[in-house]
Amino acid sequence: MISVELASRLKYFPPYLFASIDKMKQKAIESGIDVIDLSIGDPDIPTPHHIVNAMKKAVENPAHHRYPSYEGMRSYREAVARWYKKRFHVKLDPDTEVLSLIGSKEGIGHIPLAFVNPGDTVLVPSPGYPVYSAGTLFAGGKSYLMPLKEENNFLPDFTIIPHRVLANAKMIFINYPNNPTSVVASQKFYEELITIALRNNIIVCHDASYSEIFYDNKRPVSFMQIPGAKNVGIEFHSLSKTYNMTGWRIGFAVGNREVIAGLGKIKTNLDSGIFQAIQEASIVALDTGDDILSKIRKTYQMRRDALYNGLKKLGMHLIKPKATFYLWVKVPSNFDSMSFVKYILDRAGVLATPGNGFGEAGEGYVRFALTASVGRIKEAVERIQGIL
Numbered sequence: 001m002i003s004v005e006l007a008s009r010l011k012y013f014p015p016y017l018f019a020s021i022d023k024m025k026q027k028a029i030e031s032g033i034d035v036i037d038l039s040i041g042d043p044d045i046p047t048p049h050h051i052v053n054a055m056k057k058a059v060e061n062p063a064h065h066r067y068p069s070y071e072g073m074r075s076y077r078e079a080v081a082r083w084y085k086k087r088f089h090v091k092l093d094p095d096t097e098v099l100s101l102i103g104s105k106e107g108i109g110h111i112p113l114a115f116v117n118p119g120d121t122v123l124v125p126s127p128g129y130p131v132y133s134a135g136t137l138f139a140g141g142k143s144y145l146m147p148l149k150e151e152n153n154f155l156p157d158f159t160i161i162p163h164r165v166l167a168n169a170k171m172i173f174i175n176y177p178n179n180p181t182s183v184v185a186s187q188k189f190y191e192e193l194i195t196i197a198l199r200n201n202i203i204v205c206h207d208a209s210y211s212e213i214f215y216d217n218k219r220p221v222s223f224m225q226i227p228g229a230k231n232v233g234i235e236f237h238s239l240s241k242t243y244n245m246t247g248w249r250i251g252f253a254v255g256n257r258e259v260i261a262g263l264g265k266i267k268t269n270l271d272s273g274i275f276q277a278i279q280e281a282s283i284v285a286l287d288t289g290d291d292i293l294s295k296i297r298k299t300y301q302m303r304r305d306a307l308y309n310g311l312k313k314l315g316m317h318l319i320k321p322k323a324t325f326y327l328w329v330k331v332p333s334n335f336d337s338m339s340f341v342k343y344i345l346d347r348a349g350v351l352a353t354p355g356n357g358f359g360e361a362g363e364g365y366v367r368f369a370l371t372a373s374v375g376r377i378k379e380a381v382e383r384i385q386g387i388l
């Protein structure tokens with residue numbers, strides 16, 4: 001038997017908190033608890049029929065059975081450009097400013113390999129999607145955590161970042177509408193971001209996965225709409241949350257052509273693109289009319305209202321989400337993130353995600369996902385009411 005030893009980049013990886021949550025859930029189910037799982041950031045609503053039907057047809061075409069192109073089919077990149085034009089009034093060159101991704105997670109995880117040298121600094125929000133710091137670590141970079149605090153509307157405060165850190169930073173990850181805090185960013189915030197990036201020569205990577213899951217008909221802006229955005233960075237997007245296609249694994253990056261080319265160079269050496277049938281179906285997805293999307297948004301809005309109003313009535317402290325399918329809720333004063341998650345799972349059979357799983361600055365909060373029916377959400381609130 002050989003002795004199998006993990007590379008140090010994996011050995012020193014922070015422990016994956018969500019794995020222990022999974023174990024807790026399994027244990028609760030085994031002990032007979034009917035668990036209402038509000039911990040998963042994965043839509044429970046199926047992919048719309050017209051997209052599934054397009055996939056069925058595309059699968060039959062032998063032309064799609066061969067290796068796809070690295071950067072994505074031209075027709076897919078054109079559909080992305082068309083979507084940006086229609087949705088954000090942003091013009092993109094499908095040849096140089098659009099790149100297909102095997103889900104946006106893939107692009108986010110890989111991009112530091114293109115631009116970050118060992119020891120370089122990457123600015124990362126905390127709490128935040130864990131892949132920003134994981135990708136940074138794999139490239140040998142160091143994450144500098146930017147706390148997202150409620151008193152600053154969960155936006156990073158650039159003025160408290162030391163000049164030395166900004167001067168050494170290669171890249172910054174930003175994500176609005178934000179997972180896990182559910183807030184959106186204003187045009188003014190993005191303008192400030194562009195100023196900081198230009199002054200310090202930092203590549204901006206904006207994660208816009210949730211731009212289409214918004215409430216009260218208030219459409220979030222795209223970073224790419226802000227004048228000068230293309231000079232400093234790119235935007236990541238995904239079909240996962242918009243069209244309930246998390247299992248399909250398709251997304252895209254758009255923006256600065258040199259940054260797109262750098263990421264493309266990493267990808268040509270690591271993967272061979274996305275199954276063309278999926279790209280064909282995704283073209284149909286991107287051309288989906290607003291009626292289908294507003295129906296999906298209406299479903300989330302009813303769930304949001306049920307959970308927000310319910311938890312508010314229980315006296316819990318939370319902000320009303322403007323977008324995303326998450327609620328970021330402060331835990332009662334005698335708990336921390338983990339103890340509250342355990343408490344409501346054991347006593348009420350409701351599963352939430354502990355906020356510190358998204359970084360230390362998430363301590364003191366839990367995240368509820370709106371990926372269950374209004375009925376189940378109301379039941380969850382009732383059960384929590386019984387134990388508070």
Ligand SMILES: *Cc1c(COP(=O)(O)O)cnc(C)c1O
Nearest residue numbers: 103104105129179209238240251
């Ligand atoms: C879900 C999610 C992604 C990844 O989505 P893909 O399925 O990989 O496209 C990226 N960023 C955030 C913040 C997410 O929540």
